[in-house]
Amino acid sequence: MKRYLSDAAVRRGAYDGLIVAAVIAAVAFLTVVVFAPGPDETDDDPEYLVQLLVAYVLLFIALMAIGAHARRRSDSPYAGLKAGAAAGFVIASMVTLTYLLINNAFFPIVSQQHDKRVAFAASGWSSMRAFINFQTLSGLVVVVPMATAVGAGLGFLGSILLARLRRLRAVRP
Numbered sequence: 001m002k003r004y005l006s007d008a009a010v011r012r013g014a015y016d017g018l019i020v021a022a023v024i025a026a027v028a029f030l031t032v033v034v035f036a037p038g039p040d041e042t043d044d045d046p047e048y049l050v051q052l053l054v055a056y057v058l059l060f061i062a063l064m065a066i067g068a069h070a071r072r073r074s075d076s077p078y079a080g081l082k083a084g085a086a087a088g089f090v091i092a093s094m095v096t097l098t099y100l101l102i103n104n105a106f107f108p109i110v111s112q113q114h115d116k117r118v119a120f121a122a123s124g125w126s127s128m129r130a131f132i133n134f135q136t137l138s139g140l141v142v143v144v145p146m147a148t149a150v151g152a153g154l155g156f157l158g159s160i161l162l163a164r165l166r167r168l169r170a171v172r173p
Contacts, residue, residue, distance in 0.1 A: 009070040013083030013155065016066040017090030020059070024091070025098040027055075032113075033106045042114045060154055063087060067155025068162035077159070084155015085148050092147035096140055103132050 031037075042048075066087045067080030076082075103110045110116065111128055125131040 007082060009074050009076065009079035009082040010086045012070045012073065013066055013086030013151075014090050016062075016069065016083070017087030017151075018094065020062050020066075020087065021091045021094035021098070024095050028095070028098055028102060032102050033109055036109050037113060039112050039117075040114055059091075063151050063154035064158030064161065066151075067158030069158075070155065071159030071162050077163075078156070080159020080162075081152050081156040084158070085152035087155065088147040088149070088151020089144060091151070092140075092144045096136060096143065099136050100133065103136065104129070 063084050067084040070083030071080040073079070107129055110132065116132060120128045120131050123131050
């Protein structure tokens with residue numbers, strides 16, 4: 001672990017990932033607890049799908065910016081890749097932890113969500129809290145590796161775009 005944290009690009013990506021995860025945690029708290037959806041609202045409603053699409057676009061832009069930021073501070077052509085991977089890992093891990101905390105600390109509110117009630121009813125589980133926690137934790141198997149890979153790709157893309165932008169600026173008189 002010490003070897004990874006001694007790499008400036010990985011460290012930068014982890015720090016930037018923590019910032020993005022903090023923003024996501026604040027938004028999650030607001031949307032799940034403070035402005036909780038009604039008991040008949042579902043995640044498939046058009047307004048939620050648009051919000052989800054916007055969130056993914058912003059997250060992709062953030063991961064590209066993290067990669068560009070790391071590349072700007074490094075001589076390594078793979079700095080963006082490493083920073084993006086670290087950020088993706090940190091974001092996925094921290095967002096999962098955030099939802100575990102929110103789902104358990106505010107269980108009376110969370111248990112009223114339409115999609116959670118429907119999934120729980122079809123699950124055959126006897127405890128809704130255990131079902132929700134299992135669903136959240138089982139997502140780690142897919143979400144963390146996928147976010148790490150997507151973060152690496154987008155971070156690398158961001159670093160490539162930054163390098164091209166630098167070349168364009170250097171060519172102009």
